[in-house]
Amino acid sequence: MKPAGHTPDHHADHHGIPHRRLSQVCMPRVGMAQIGFGLPRLGDWVERGRAARDHLLASPRFRRWAAAFPLTRPIARRRSRELFDLCAGFVYSQVLLACVRLKLFDIVADGPRTSAELARRLALPAESTERLLRAALSLRLLEKRGDDRFGLGPLGAALVDNPAVASMVEHHTMLYADMRDPVALLRGGMRTELSQYWPYSATDRPAALGNEQTAAYTALMAASQPMVAEEVLAVYPLNRHHRLLDVGGGDGTFLTHAAASAPNLQVVLYDLPAVAKAATERFRAAGLEPRARAVGGDFFANPLPIGADVVSLVRVVHDHDDDAALAILRAARQALDSEGTLLIAEPMSGAAGAEPVGDAYFAFYLLAMGHGRARTPAELTRLLNTAGFSRVRQVPTAMPLMTGLLVAQP
Numbered sequence: 001m002k003p004a005g006h007t008p009d010h011h012a013d014h015h016g017i018p019h020r021r022l023s024q025v026c027m028p029r030v031g032m033a034q035i036g037f038g039l040p041r042l043g044d045w046v047e048r049g050r051a052a053r054d055h056l057l058a059s060p061r062f063r064r065w066a067a068a069f070p071l072t073r074p075i076a077r078r079r080s081r082e083l084f085d086l087c088a089g090f091v092y093s094q095v096l097l098a099c100v101r102l103k104l105f106d107i108v109a110d111g112p113r114t115s116a117e118l119a120r121r122l123a124l125p126a127e128s129t130e131r132l133l134r135a136a137l138s139l140r141l142l143e144k145r146g147d148d149r150f151g152l153g154p155l156g157a158a159l160v161d162n163p164a165v166a167s168m169v170e171h172h173t174m175l176y177a178d179m180r181d182p183v184a185l186l187r188g189g190m191r192t193e194l195s196q197y198w199p200y201s202a203t204d205r206p207a208a209l210g211n212e213q214t215a216a217y218t219a220l221m222a223a224s225q226p227m228v229a230e231e232v233l234a235v236y237p238l239n240r241h242h243r244l245l246d247v248g249g250g251d252g253t254f255l256t257h258a259a260a261s262a263p264n265l266q267v268v269l270y271d272l273p274a275v276a277k278a279a280t281e282r283f284r285a286a287g288l289e290p291r292a293r294a295v296g297g298d299f300f301a302n303p304l305p306i307g308a309d310v311v312s313l314v315r316v317v318h319d320h321d322d323d324a325a326l327a328i329l330r331a332a333r334q335a336l337d338s339e340g341t342l343l344i345a346e347p348m349s350g351a352a353g354a355e356p357v358g359d360a361y362f363a364f365y366l367l368a369m370g371h372g373r374a375r376t377p378a379e380l381t382r383l384l385n386t387a388g389f390s391r392v393r394q395v396p397t398a399m400p401l402m403t404g405l406l407v408a409q410p
């Protein structure tokens, strides 16, 4: 009797691993045209090699064999761990959320503690505390100190005194809810929590939004903005400019950092009226007036203030679909003269070493928000060219995960 799945195309070798005939998998078909030119194309060989690999990996028998064979075992273990992490990532995120909510990292930052001490401090049953601590150890959030005490691990240490990441971890409860049925989200038409949270993405009259609708997202952006500002200002010093206009500048956190980094720079913020009002208060409280001022308006309906020699769009363009993004870039072009500079700072698609940040995280975040997408530098460059910026260059940042940077001139 033939084993299940046995077809004329499938054979088994002496390890019991099903395979196609080698000639079918590995030998590119050489067409008459290619014979005329000598060897088959390299691309054909690569394609055949990939087909052979896919065929092997898709076979449960091969996977069992590779997991047992000493030379392939490390690869099999690594792959299965990667895949397990994809399956279980949401559990790890929720362990992190529990640690953040319980302020576990701040507590152990003061010194390592025993499980019993932590149970008292966290007001959790002893067994639950032990469970959480073991989970945090396994995720390198905590580290064992001696036999019975727990201190910061390499990942937990980066979360101490880091309100930016802590507020994002807490904020993710909304994204988590919106992604509960990812296929429904992809099909569209879902009423999502994130579209309520970012009301400018769901209204035709954003300028009418009140402080009660803009305050929460503005505070979230302000908490994470220092990480972005540090990245941008480290690679693009602003002291070569006279006046910076930050469009969609939130409560002014980016401009406050910019002003501190370039003492002669004048800074102007443009945002929705309710947000600009909050920024004005912030500039006043920081003693930055009159060097810093904020103007309220809707960048789709009103012209931007003129007179700046550099305009920044920080985490703004990716909020919008192409037509709207183009309208913002055109408005920025209108506000600048022919010597002006435009900066686009935001996480970008395809960033080397951070591919899932743009293409999985922000892609789905923005889907849940209702508009926009992370774009590759090449896609942004095409939009910039259409908007009248002909010279565009990418400036590498230290943490592309936080932000990429494009510098454009007419």
Ligand SMILES: CC(C)=CCC/C(C)=C/CC/C(C)=C/C=C/C(C)=C/C=C/C=C(C)/C=C/C=C(C)/C=C/C=C(C)/C=C/CC(C)(C)O
Pocket (backbone or CB within 6 Å): 158, 165, 168, 198, 224, 315, 316, 318, 319, 365, 366, 369
């Ligand atoms: C000291 C010894 C012995 C060895 C040293 C070894 C060594 C060099 C270690 C490195 C240590 C180090 C410097 C660690 C640094 C860690 C850092 C900087 C971690 C940073 C993590 C940042 C994270 C997790 C950021 C997350 C950001 C998120 C989730 C942002 C979300 C943004 C959103 C949702 C924006 C929304 C806006 C919208 C709507 C899209 O427009």
Ligand SMILES: C[S@@+](CC[C@H](N)C(=O)[O-])C[C@H]1O[C@@H](n2cnc3c(N)ncnc32)[C@H](O)[C@@H]1O
Pocket (backbone or CB within 6 Å): 200, 206, 214, 218, 221, 222, 225, 228, 247, 248, 249, 250, 251, 254, 270, 271, 272, 275, 297, 298, 299, 300, 313, 314, 315, 316, 319
């Ligand atoms: C994602 S936030 C980025 C805030 C800030 N640049 C940062 O990175 O922290 C986008 C900003 O664009 C502003 N915005 C959205 N639609 C706008 C519009 N039509 N006119 C002016 N500002 C707008 C929002 O109020 C918000 O402050």
